[in-house]
Structure formats: structure tokens, C-alpha cells
Amino acid sequence: MVRWEPDSRGRLAQAAMALYGEQGFDRTTVAEIAERAGLTERTFFRHFTDKREVLFWGAQALQELLVKTVIGAPASATPLEAATLALEAAGDLFGQRREFSIQRQHIIDASTELQERELIKLASLAEALASALRERGVKDPTAGLTGEVAIAIFKISFDRWVSEPDPGEMNTFVRESLEQLRGITAAQ
């Protein structure tokens, strides 16, 4: 006989996602989430530091993927090329769960608090990219700037990929945005 149902963390996350989608983030209480998962408020805060953090526990894996890809990029690749490879790897990752990404983004877009959290996660990704580039020998401020610019491209591409009805691969948008960036900086 098991004392507790397994995977409390997963059940909490699922309950939270469902409730945030049904009622909105602001109008759902942690007690509600815990109750739907058959657990206690206190236990929720043992698994997630925050009411918001439930929606962002994939960020760590994403960051590791980005870093690994940048470090593993061919030595001949320029900083921006290495960063682009990382974005494309991320694009593939998201591509496998488009429905989930859309639902999650709807929830985030409806709450300022969640947008703040998303932005700091993105900033953390930018910093991780920059740090990985430095390991490749890229100097500052080029490393930092490339990280920021790459994340900007990711934001815009992800946004379009989520909004459009039948967008195909997200990486198409990534490459397109890169082209536009070249246009923007070259135009004099």
C-alpha cells in the first residue's frame, strides 16, 4: 500500500495549468490548486517556490540545451551563428508541443505578473548564452550583446509562431528574423 499518490509535483503543475486556464491566474488560489491535486497548500510551496514558478519549470532544461548547443557549435561558427544554432535547437524542442505552448502562452499573456516572470527567465537565457559564448573565447561586450540580440530574435519568432494559424516550423521565423536583423543594421 502506498502512503501517497505518486508524482505530486506533476499533479500540482497540471492542476495549476488547468485552473489558470479556466479562471485566470489572479483568480485562482494556491489552496484551490492544492485541493484539486489532493494535497496541501504547504506542499505546493515545497515543490514550487512561487505561485508563478509552476509555469516555468521547463526553463532549466531549455537553458541547458542552449548552452550545450553553443558550446558544441563548430569552431568556425561566428558568435551569432553559434547562438542561432542554439535557437534552432530550442525551436525543435517547442515544435513537439505546440498546443501546450499556445495554451501556456495564453495564460501568461493574460497576467502581468506572469509576464514579469517570463521576462526574467528570458533574461537568464540571454545571460547563459553570453556566458557560453565567453567560453568559446568571445569577448565582452560582444558576448553580452549577442546573447541579448539572440533572445530578442527568439521572442519575436516565438510570438509569431504561436499567433499564426498554421505556421510550420518555428525555425523558419528564426531565420527570417535574422535576415531582417541584417537588413536593419546594414541600412545606412
Next chain:
Amino acid sequence: MVRWEPDSRGRLAQAAMALYGEQGFDRTTVAEIAERAGLTERTFFRHFTDKREVLFWGAQALQELLVKTVIGAPASATPLEAATLALEAAGDLFGQRREFSIQRQHIIDASTELQERELIKLASLAEALASALRERGVKDPTAGLTGEVAIAIFKISFDRWVSEPDPGEMNTFVRESLEQLRGITAAQ
């Protein structure tokens, strides 16, 4: 005889800055701030929506400056040139209060919550820039991308300008970062 001391808002802001600097953001309570300003907690929340918002009430003016500058830029200016003019105007604004900027940034850098708030303010600036560019006839996604990239440059430049001992004009960093951006995107 006056019923209340004038400029409660200013007194609250000043008390908050001082306490955040002395004890850190997390360890100061709104009640403390109000007390030091000779007011009540309730009154604090009539002037600021948030405990964090005290540090960001200049953001509105900054945003208006950026928008005005982009719209007023010569018709011949490219999107990035127009955005750059706005950044330079902002640079001049900050240049007049470097000490204040440094102290404020120290406070923000010591608190994750405040960093989140800062990031969403910056995102709002990026969107305002994009929207001003659209008014100049710039299409999306160029407008959005230019807004994001401009803010990325601002972040990096501001960061360097605040960190270095005797940096001179912030706009030097802005122009330098722009040059580096061209290098990054051009390198193939």
C-alpha cells in the same frame, strides 16, 4: 495652517529609496516607509500601486521622451537611426543624475523582484518604440525587432555606464554598441 505636509508622494519615494538602500528591498516593510514619511501604509498604496513601483515612476516620462524623439526624427532616418536618436536623448536625460542612477541600480540589482519589474518596464519601452516606428510607416516585424534590439543596446550601454568608474557620456557606449552590433550581424 496646512492640514498635511505637502508632497506626500515625494516623501514616500524618498523614504523608500533610503530604506531600500540601507536594509535592502526585502527587509523593509511598507509600514516602515510610511512611518518614516510621517504617513500611513494605506496612504502609500494610494500613491503607488506597489511596493516596487516607487523605483519606477520615472518610466512614464522616459517612454514619452523615446516616443517623441522617434516620431520627430527626420523622415530620411532609417528605423534603427530613429531609435538610436531616442536612445541618445534618453542617455542625456540619465547623464544629469548619474549618482541617483547608480544608487537606484544597486538597489535593483540586489533584488530579483525589482529586476522583474525593471524588465517589464524595459519591455514596455521596446513596445513603445516599435509602435512609434509603425507610426512612421515601418512595417512589422521590422518595427518590433528594431524596438527589441534598441532596448538591448540600451541595457548593455547603461550597464557599462553605471559600472565603470569614470565613463563620460553614456551615448559613447550607445554608439559603440551599435558598431559592435553591425559587426556581429555582418560577420559571415
Next chain:
DNA sequence: CCTCTGATGTCAGTTACTGCCATCACTATA
């Protein structure tokens, strides 16, 4: 059979924030 561990529950406490109503110097108007 015993002990230890790890995931959970319980409970009390702090603090950010909100709604509602009271207060009262000052102002405009009859």
C-alpha cells in the same frame, strides 16, 4: 524488530495589498 528518512500535514505568524467608511481643513456657492 528497530531506527531512520523523506514526503506530507498542521498551525501559527508575517506582510503585501484591497475595500469601506470616517474625518476634517479648505473651497465654492447660496
Next chain:
DNA sequence: TATAGTGATGGCAGTAACTGACATCAGAGG
């Protein structure tokens, strides 16, 4: 001059996010 607002504040009760301290108890290992 009397009266009826007005606007900035105080007071107070309430909600909900989080935290710390301690209790519980099935199962693992000896």
C-alpha cells in the same frame, strides 16, 4: 456668513501569498 461639498488622509477588517517549526507515519535498511 452659513452650508454643502471635496480631496487627501486615517483606521480597520479582510484576503491570500508565503515561511518556520513541529508532528506524523509508510517504507527502507540493518
